[in-house]
Amino acid sequence: MVALGVFLLLFVHYQTTKTFFFFVSRQQKFAKLPPLVPYWIPLLGSMPWGYLWNASKFVCSSKYAFQSCHPVRVRLMSQEFYILQGARNISTLFKQGSLSAFAVHGSLLRYVFSLPKSAAEIYYKDDSGEHEKPHEDSMIESHNRVDFLTRSSFLKFLTGPGLAPLSQRFERNITKHIVALAPSQSWTSVKDLMEVFQQDVTGAVIDAMCGTFLLKQHPRFLGDFWNIDRSIMDLFVRAPRFMAREAYRARDDALAAVKAWHAWAKNNFDPESIGPDGDDPYWGTKFFRNRQDMFLNMTGFDADAVASQELAFIWGANTNAIVSAFWVTLEVFKNHQILKDIREEVQACVRADVTEVTFDIPKLLKQPLLQAILSETLRLRVNGFLVRRPMRDTLKIHEWSIPKDRFCLTSSTPGHMDPNIWCKGAGEGHPVTEFWPGRFLKTNESTGVVEFTLKGTEGSWMPFGGGTHMCPGKVFAKHVICLTVALMVTKYDCVITADEKAMKMSTRNFGFGTLSPVGKVPAMIRKRDAK
């Protein structure tokens, strides 16, 4: 009887919040507060039970939250935040200035990468904005403008003059690694293809970025790195140490390794060793060398804080790119026709004037099928949450107003899995769950040439996020992925022997970017006759 009474009360509460939801949604008034998502239990609010069970299904089916065509307000215990979905709303969000992305970055830095509290404070206090000219009423000293300073360091490194030398070093490293994978033209078994990417491709990226000391002196670094990556959710939610001992051990050892590299570079650095591109063998790049002073000038930063920052950067530079490179390679080797077509595209970019295989990289990065395969892979494999906080003013999303300082959450998954975007026109007959690169190809009517296109996907395809905090590494990521795949298909035949179950995506790290396969992916590889 009591249970029935409680149920009836909760039911009435739910129906009332639902009625209000629809009432506010339909109001015609301009600049209105988004409606509150209906919920059953008054003090708990909208508990995301479905999310805990199947995160991907939850964001693709939660009618009131991630599937709503307008922004909504969510109450979760004492907290309130906003969810924003739909191409039109997301495109508008990305056009706004003064949105801080620190909500997620701060928790990642603080809890996953152990940024000391004194340094994290600088982030919380920084209200000077992301532009060179600080906000007029901001009192933050110029050396403490952490958002602007870190963002400019990324941009100089990854989109400015730092990119060419980094890319060239990566090219040399990855070629050596891939060429050494299998010794002969007889089949060699590979226990787990993913491990090849975690060791060889990550090794090539880290050596190109940090110089060779880090991995030479700390051979366990790569293992620790992927251990952290696997357990990122445990660290992020601050699981007690006894429940995630190995994750905390890996994180602490990786931080110690980065700190030891920094100390070695500081003690041994010779200014004469700086090359014409500005990089040097101690810090690896001008980027890491210059960030030492930049961070150590900030209030509350010490050697531990800098190690946390740089380990976080190394993680960001590898996790998505390496796992995506793995999926692209897998898709190519799984399908004979795609493999044949990709080999043709890649072969057209091989430079003939050298002994070891090298590519005309600008041409390679423009090949339509390769770009389409990469884009389709990112659509299916990247599942990220993006969080923004309006720092200065109310955030206006069409007729909706989100008050200053509130958190706004959006997810790449609903857009990536929306049949109204991906199954129209040529995509008809290809369900959203199917890997079909044709979604990103179109035939030029006047020339008859098949071209790569992202037209019509704005606000729906967003593996790299968007707006002022959009991923600054997207060009380098494309380079890493395309070159790795080009080398693999040129040098090797590969038969994937894993069962379908092992190749499913693990949702363990849902929300953090590219998801890994659930199991090991064994394969057989052999050298090809090609150069």
Ligand code: HEM
């Ligand atoms: C397939 C590969 C990659 C994917 C899918 C990816 C995705 C993302 C996403 C979704 C964000 C958040 C953007 C936002 O909040 O709007 C981000 C941020 C970032 N990414 Fe990437 N990323 C990739 C590769 C890389 C690489 C190779 C680097 C560096 C070499 C890199 C460096 C960063 C940095 C530094 C940020 C923080 C930017 C900021 O806060 O302003 N990423 N990435």
